[in-house]
Amino acid sequence: MDTKQILELFDDLDNNDQTENFIQKNKRPQRFHERHFKHARLRDTEFTKGQDDSARSYNFTYKAARFEEWWLLDSIGGFYENKLISDVLRRLKGGKEASVYLCQASPESEASLLAAKVYRPRSLRNLKNDQIYRTGRIDLADDGKKLFKEADVNAIIKRTAYGEELRHTSWIAYEFNTLEILHAAGADVPKPIAMEKNAILMEYIGDVASAAPTLNSVTLDRDEATQLFKRVIRNLDLLLTSERIHGDLSAYNILYWDGDITLIDFPQVTFPEANPSAWVIFLRDVTRVCQYFHSQGVKCDARKLAADLWTSHGHQVVKDVHPLHLDAEKKEDRRLWQKQNTA
Numbered sequence: 001m002d003t004k005q006i007l008e009l010f011d012d013l014d015n016n017d018q019t020e021n022f023i024q025k026n027k028r029p030q031r032f033h034e035r036h037f038k039h040a041r042l043r044d045t046e047f048t049k050g051q052d053d054s055a056r057s058y059n060f061t062y063k064a065a066r067f068e069e070w071w072l073l074d075s076i077g078g079f080y081e082n083k084l085i086s087d088v089l090r091r092l093k094g095g096k097e098a099s100v101y102l103c104q105a106s107p108e109s110e111a112s113l114l115a116a117k118v119y120r121p122r123s124l125r126n127l128k129n130d131q132i133y134r135t136g137r138i139d140l141a142d143d144g145k146k147l148f149k150e151a152d153v154n155a156i157i158k159r160t161a162y163g164e165e166l167r168h169t170s171w172i173a174y175e176f177n178t179l180e181i182l183h184a185a186g187a188d189v190p191k192p193i194a195m196e197k198n199a200i201l202m203e204y205i206g207d208v209a210s211a212a213p214t215l216n217s218v219t220l221d222r223d224e225a226t227q228l229f230k231r232v233i234r235n236l237d238l239l240l241t242s243e244r245i246h247g248d249l250s251a252y253n254i255l256y257w258d259g260d261i262t263l264i265d266f267p268q269v270t271f272p273e274a275n276p277s278a279w280v281i282f283l284r285d286v287t288r289v290c291q292y293f294h295s296q297g298v299k300c301d302a303r304k305l306a307a308d309l310w311t312s313h314g315h316q317v318v319k320d321v322h323p324l325h326l327d328a329e330k331k332e333d334r335r336l337w338q339k340q341n342t343a
């Protein structure tokens with residue numbers, strides 16, 4: 001595969017609609033009746049109304065808009081009640097997946113400031129594209145333990161409302177659980193503090209005036225870039241030692257503060273041995289990191305670096321294209337699929 005083909009393959013990782021297309025080409029697309037959406041809207045409105053009283057008792061410095069308020073309080077109220085935080089100072093970043101808030105830690109805490117990452121309500125998030133990362137992952141409950149109960153597993157498979165709730169929590173539990181493992185292994189990640197079913201509390205990178213910028217917005221001189229590139233490689237190596245692949249690594253998910261880097265944003269973490277697309281996902285992480293450091297004057301061969309790291313951990317570089325990335329409608333993909341199967 002040449003670089004262009006690799007990059008096209010990466011694009012497919014972000015949109016795996018065609019997977020269903022290839023594997024279940026005879027299945028008609030599922031359509032939801034309008035009453036499905038009505039029901040979801042009604043449930044959210046009822047929930048919002050029910051939150052009004054608790055909203056007044058917190059009195060945080062950060063004044064959230066009405067809809068955001070119930071979501072924020074429902075998500076991080078537990079951190080406040082368990083005396084991990086005493087205030088929410090401001091919102092650092094609002095994204096399509098989650099918002100991150102700067103919190104005042106309780107006086108008995110080691111740190112004075114903490115970051116709370118609060119995921120959007122399940123009904124407003126799009127979990128469609130998570131399947132590729134979830135392959136080979138056992139879902140986790142909000143206590144971080146693996147979900148084994150048959151009823152829970154079935155609810156997730158059948159995508160009932162309860163199952164979707166579990167799936168959402170598992171996504172967050174993987175972020176927290178990975179931070180715990182990586183932090184204990186000495187990786188450059190924020191120290192995890194606590195998890196609620198919709199939020200995680202962690203070390204804050206930055207100071208009271210400003211949060212650490214993401215690396216993509218920073219220009220480095222070549223010496224510093226070379227040092228930091230080595231640091232990122234060390235972290236990639238630690239991740240593989242911990243049997244994890246980040247899955248969405250790039251300069252957008254690396255913070256830069258006081259000359260150091262911190263890797264963030266782990267919910268889509270995946271496993272090298274259990275996921276058939278693991279090599280391509282890992283290669284994409286390394287390629288994106290190299291793209292940034294290349295722009296800062298560091299020479300790097302992404303494919304060689306990825307292959308060296310990958311094989312040094314006993315994994316095989318898989319040349320085949322996984323069916324998840326093939327499209328049954330395309331002649332060349334069908335031919336490739338046949339060729340791979342005969343081989």
Ligand SMILES: Nc1ncnc2c1ncn2[C@@H]1O[C@H](COP(=O)(O)OP(=O)(O)OP(=O)(O)O)[C@@H](O)[C@H]1O
Nearest residue numbers: 093095096097098100115190203204205211264265
């Ligand atoms: N521990 C932290 N300390 C300081 N800032 C943080 C921390 N964690 C996250 N942030 C800020 O919040 C932003 C969003 O966090 P994160 O990448 O984990 O969430 P996301 O859902 O992927 O959001 P996005 O879609 O914007 O990437 C980061 O880009 C960073 O600016």
Ligand SMILES: [Mg+2]
Nearest residue numbers: 252253264265
């Ligand atoms: Mg991010």
